[in-house]
Amino acid sequence: MLVAIVDDTPLNLTLMEKLVGRVGGCQAECFAEPLAALDWCERNEPDLIIVDYMMPGIDGIEFIRRIRALRDHDDLPILMVTANNERRTRYDALEFGANDFLNKPIDPHEFEPRVRNMLKLREAHLATRDRAVRLAEAVRQATAEIHARERETITRLARAAEFRDPETGAHIQRMAHYSALVARRLDMGEQYADEMLQAAPMHDVGKLGIPDYILLKAGRLSAEEMTVMKRHPAIGYDILKDSSSSVVRMGAVIALSHHEKFDGTGYPGKLRASAIPLEGRIVAVADVFDALTSERPYKRAWTLDKAIAFLREGRGKHFDPTCVDAFLRGWKDVLEIRKRFQDEW
The missing domain is CATH 1.10.3210.10 (Hypothetical protein af1432)
Structure with a gap:
């Protein structure tokens, strides 16, 4: 699973990268610049984004808004890192598409289960999406078979007249x-x-x-x-x-x-x-x-x-x-x- 971490503080990036590595089956992509992270997300599809609120250039809420506008589906889980007392910020983040929050300073005992839960949610979304694709393909094949039989019937009818x-x-x-x-x-x-x-x-x-x-x-x-x-x-x-x-x-x-x-x-x-x-x-x-x-x-x-x-x-x-x-x-x-x-x- 691919986890994008966006935080302008190098120490936080290093800590979260190591914690993600302990979850198992994950690869972390770290970004100190939110605009660089947006550019990367436009060309790649992460399975989870962890983003800090306080960042230069654009803050975490604006980052989430742009990510949600960028993706053609909203099943990408996003964790925002905020101080526990920033309630207004959390309300705004939820409004723009955050799924859950991590408190500052990062607590490893909280971090791992929240990341694991978000990735399980992502796996369920991907499974549902794959199932929908398979069903659509099955419908397409069944429809193609019906059309093929229809064309055969039409051809035979035309040949009968011939x-x-x-x-x-x-x-x-x-x-x-x-x-x-x-x-x-x-x-x-x-x-x-x-x-x-x-x-x-x-x-x-x-x-x-x-x-x-x-x-x-x-x-x-x-x-x-x-x-x-x-x-x-x-x-x-x-x-x-x-x-x-x-x-x-x-x-x-x-x-x-x-x-x-x-x-x-x-x-x-x-x-x-x-x-x-x-x-x-x-x-x-x-x-x-x-x-x-x-x-x-x-x-x-x-x-x-x-x-x-x-x-x-x-x-x-x-x-x-x-x-x-x-x-x-x-x-x-x-x-x-x-x-x-x-x-x-």
């Missing part, structure tokens, strides 16, 4: 990372961007409710078939809504709104501009760009320049202009995502 759709897993990864990229470029915060990364893959989960003859049709859909296809946002929303998970709830919003268009010509709600949830506006850019630039068995991939021109042309019509601009500002990251997640046919 198996019924000619799109690839790489498309899901790319559009999810594009969505997170746009969220960051819009300064929505890292937590929001991470939730977008996890929620975006659920955008087409409603296709689980679309018949295969429509979903897998190679040619253009008829008007009746398109009407059925346009039900998948609402189906996805119904699958995901009311979840206890904030990520799944975000997935529900994305599923319902990612086919809306900024000018109000999209579906299913024909929402306009800011009436479309931001999550849907972000995913619309990410999903369309990747669909255009990806090769499929039934189509050739567009060039990047042609896809960029399509996004720019659709600003304010199909797409939210701020989302398009945010996507293009992150173009270097877009290219990195494309390189990282490549289709395997």
